[in-house]
Amino acid sequence: MPDAAALTVEGTSADLTSRAAAKRAGSILPLGVHGLVYAVGGKRLVNIDRLTLQPGAPTVILGPNGAGKSLLLRLMHGLIEPAQGTVLFNGQPMSPAIRRRQAMVFQRPVVLRRSVRANIDYALAAHRLRGTKRHRRLDELLEMGGLSAMAHQPARSLSGGEQQRLALVRAVAAAPELLFLDEPTSSLDPGATQRIEALVRRFAQDGMKIVMVTHDLGQARRLADEVVFMHRGRIAEQTPAAAFFDEPASQAARDFVAGGLLV
Amino acid sequence: MNRRLLVNLAAVIAAVTVLVPFGSMAQDKFIVVQSTTSTQNSGLLDAILPQFTEKSGIDVRVVAVGTGQAIKNAENGDGDVLLVHAKPAEEKFVADGWGVKRHDVMYNDFVIVGPADDPAGVAGSSDAVAALEKIAESQSAFASRGDDSGTHKAELRLWREAGVDTASASGDWYRETGSGMGATLNTGVGMGAYIMADRATWISFGNKGDHEVLVEGDPKLFNQYGVILVNPDKHPVVKAEEGQAFIDWLLGAEGQAAIADFKVDGQQLFFPNAD
Amino acid sequence: MQDFADSLLLSLNLIVSGNPELWSIVLLSLRVSLTAVALAAVIGMPLGAALAVGRFPGRPAAIVLVNALMGLPPVVVGLVVYLFLSNSGPLGVLQLLYTPTAMIIAQVVLVTPIIAALTRQVVEDLDAEYAEQLRSIGVSRLASVPTLLWDGRISLLTALLAGFGRAIAEVGAVIIVGGNINHVTRVMTTTIALETSKGNLALALALGTILVVIAIAVNAAVGLIGPASQRIAHA
Numbered sequence: 080m081p082d083a084a085a086l087t088v089e090g091t092s093a094d095l096t097s098r099a100a101a102k103r104a105g106s107i108l109p110l111g112v113h114g115l116v117y118a119v120g121g122k123r124l125v126n127i128d129r130l131t132l133q134p135g136a137p138t139v140i141l142g143p144n145g146a147g148k149s150l151l152l153r154l155m156h157g158l159i160e161p162a163q164g165t166v167l168f169n170g171q172p173m174s175p176a177i178r179r180r181q182a183m184v185f186q187r188p189v190v191l192r193r194s195v196r197a198n199i200d201y202a203l204a205a206h207r208l209r210g211t212k213r214h215r216r217l218d219e220l221l222e223m224g225g226l227s228a229m230a231h232q233p234a235r236s237l238s239g240g241e242q243q244r245l246a247l248v249r250a251v252a253a254a255p256e257l258l259f260l261d262e263p264t265s266s267l268d269p270g271a272t273q274r275i276e277a278l279v280r281r282f283a284q285d286g287m288k289i290v291m292v293t294h295d296l297g298q299a300r301r302l303a304d305e306v307v308f309m310h311r312g313r314i315a316e317q318t319p320a321a322a323f324f325d326e327p328a329s330q331a332a333r334d335f336v337a338g339g340l341l342v
Numbered sequence: 343m344n345r346r347l348l349v350n351l352a353a354v355i356a357a358v359t360v361l362v363p364f365g366s367m368a369q370d371k372f373i374v375v376q377s378t379t380s381t382q383n384s385g386l387l388d389a390i391l392p393q394f395t396e397k398s399g400i401d402v403r404v405v406a407v408g409t410g411q412a413i414k415n416a417e418n419g420d421g422d423v424l425l426v427h428a429k430p431a432e433e434k435f436v437a438d439g440w441g442v443k444r445h446d447v448m449y450n451d452f453v454i455v456g457p458a459d460d461p462a463g464v465a466g467s468s469d470a471v472a473a474l475e476k477i478a479e480s481q482s483a484f485a486s487r488g489d490d491s492g493t494h495k496a497e498l499r500l501w502r503e504a505g506v507d508t509a510s511a512s513g514d515w516y517r518e519t520g521s522g523m524g525a526t527l528n529t530g531v532g533m534g535a536y537i538m539a540d541r542a543t544w545i546s547f548g549n550k551g552d553h554e555v556l557v558e559g560d561p562k563l564f565n566q567y568g569v570i571l572v573n574p575d576k577h578p579v580v581k582a583e584e585g586q587a588f589i590d591w592l593l594g595a596e597g598q599a600a601i602a603d604f605k606v607d608g609q610q611l612f613f614p615n616a617d
Numbered sequence: 618m619q620d621f622a623d624s625l626l627l628s629l630n631l632i633v634s635g636n637p638e639l640w641s642i643v644l645l646s647l648r649v650s651l652t653a654v655a656l657a658a659v660i661g662m663p664l665g666a667a668l669a670v671g672r673f674p675g676r677p678a679a680i681v682l683v684n685a686l687m688g689l690p691p692v693v694v695g696l697v698v699y700l701f702l703s704n705s706g707p708l709g710v711l712q713l714l715y716t717p718t719a720m721i722i723a724q725v726v727l728v729t730p731i732i733a734a735l736t737r738q739v740v741e742d743l744d745a746e747y748a749e750q751l752r753s754i755g756v757s758r759l760a761s762v763p764t765l766l767w768d769g770r771i772s773l774l775t776a777l778l779a780g781f782g783r784a785i786a787e788v789g790a791v792i793i794v795g796g797n798i799n800h801v802t803r804v805m806t807t808t809i810a811l812e813t814s815k816g817n818l819a820l821a822l823a824l825g826t827i828l829v830v831i832a833i834a835v836n837a838a839v840g841l842i843g844p845a846s847q848r849i850a851h852a
Contacts, residue, residue, distance in 0.1 A: 193768070404798060528813065548816035
């Protein structure tokens with residue numbers, strides 16, 4: 080990994096812009112979920128009384144398949160509408176201004192049929208960045224993702240890992256305060272996974288709030304500061320990571336950590 | 343930057359394609375003549391029209407369709423001059439006020455063509471009605487225009503005279519193609535059927551197969567062409583002046599001579615007979 | 618069989634001799650059909666995209682309708698356009714009947730549903746992949762349309778070619794509204810129809826051969842431009 084060093088450099092303009100923006104407009108955190116219900120055909124796939132995500136270190140949402148993790152992420156990011164309940168950002172409902180300060184990366188990277196560079200530029204344009212500022216930021220993001228050498232290649236010709244790195248740096252193009260990650264490494268090999276994790280760790284260090292869904296226990300151990308464990312659409316527990324892995328409070332979580340099957 | 347270049351290029355191509363006038367549209371003085379396929383397919387109009395255009399500076403645009411459709415189009419005001427061959431229909435057109443006046447221009451004649459082996463035994467006859475009777479009796483295939491054209495109307499008159507009910511034989515030995523003269527000839531030759539055609543189209547037709555002229559010379563096969571100026575009182579868009587200039591030329595010495603001079607394989611196809 | 622051999626020789630001869638009459642007909646054909654396709658694209662692509670991303674009552678019916686209109690019979694289109702442009706019709710004052718413009722109008726009517734229907738399919742498929750990502754970036758549904766069209770450009774090129782194929786090959790509509798007037802509205806297909814009716818089958822077939830060659834040339838040109846434009850777009 081020739082540019083591993085670049086990935087761990089701290090104190091770039093990214094976090095400066097991020098913090099400055101937060102200070103200027105007031106934070107969108109904490110994120111509060113109240114009485115959230117998402118149902119399909121009368122079946123409640125997500126059913127959460129109360130959940131609060133504080134600014135700071137990463138939160139990892141764990142749980143078996145079908146627990147409603149990805150749905151919860153989409154509900155919080157406003158991609159789908161709940162049947163009942165609210166998602167509030169520092170007390171405010173979702174608005175275009177609030178959306179501009181959060182981003183999401185999907186399990187399968189969605190890369191536009193353009194060059195790597197044009198993919199990032201697309202997000203910068205959507206966030207109305209212009210001129211030299213936009214150019215500088217573009218180069219910075221390419222370098223951050225280790226993508227500078229392939230900037231002019233069609234994004235679709237990249238490997239899975241490279242495409243996901245592109246999706247990641249594109250997501251943070253406008254230095255969001257809150258970043259949702261939906262199993263971003265589930266289809267990647269260990270090397271590619273490592274590079275994604277390095278980027279995520281760096282974003283977290285820069286002060287970005289990471290909310291990540293995974294069912295990879297090892298990844299959760301490596302990244303999580305706090306674990307939210309979901310089971311059958313509900314929050315089974317919300318605990319500091321260390322405590323969760325030492326001694327899960329709920330039976331479901333104990334079975335999950337022990338590798339027992341449960342649905 | 344390059345993308346913008348590409349978009350600009352596409353825009354320029356589009357603009358040029360749409361906006362640059364069509365070359366031959368440049369001629370601003372023109373009339374539209376609604377005419378029949380026989381005058382066009384025989385090559386007559388291609389031969390005589392340039393002479394008129396050269397003299398008058400008026401371009402003549404010919405829409406060649408069946409007589410029925412030509413008359414209908416003229417009634418809609420979609421032509422300045424009507425040049426067709428169905429005298430009763432033409433007289434009605436004038437009587438109904440759609441046309442100013444009808445003039446005889448020229449004639450040719452119809453012939454009945456058929457396969458060389460002549461299953462109905464009509465070869466050499468100069469009695470069209472008797473020949474049709476024989477075709478009906480022997481139930482030999484007969485391909486009809488079936489398109490309300492001048493030729494079709496003339497053919498139906500002869501069947502009526504022969505006392506043959508073609509409607510009941512339709513689809514059996516009597517086959518209506520519903521198309522122009524050329525298409526009907528193609529079909530009829532392919533089926534080995536008898537066909538009534540105007541001599542001009544037949545002589546210049548390029549796909550005769552083993553068909554030949556079997557019946558000709560009956561005065562009833564006489565095919566008169568008429569020319570009419572579409573009535574500008576009905577349709578103010580009609581270019582009465584230019585249209586009349588064309589009619590005058592066609593009926594005058596020069597036009598009549600041009601018609602007589604037109605030959606295919608040394609044969610004169612149309613015979614001028616303006617009053 | 619003799620006709621095939623004759624026509625091949627004849628078409629070669631026509632092409633090689635650079636017959637000016639022939640070239641003016643070919644040029645008019647290309648001009649009418651390319652213009653029609655360009656206009657149909659301007660109308661059909663946004664229409665197709667709107668059907669793909671829009672959510673409104675009657676949308677399923679509208680999609681069925683557009684798909685069905687792909688099969689419009691050219692003669693019917695020709696007749697309807699004729700009735701509109703005729704001096705007895707509502708648009709008679711425009712004096713467009715028997716002009717290349719009338720032929721373009723008829724072909725636009727024929728081609729627009731094809732481009733709209735294919736665009737709808739392309740954009741809808743792409744939207745299924747892109748919708749959440751674009752929403753996440755903060756791009757509205759309406760604003761996502763240009764993105765979807767641009768990213769679907771290779772597939773849309775095929776839609777344009779399908780439209781062009783339909784336009785350049787049809788005879789039923791242009792012969793009615795154009796009138797097949799020599800030097801004014803005579804295009805490849807109406808010339809072929811005319812020569813067939815004259816019984817000049819070899820010449821008709823030769824012209825048909827040339828039409829096919831033109832169609833292949835246009836498709837090949839687009840095939841070359843397609844990847845090239847992709848490279849440019851990525852540069």
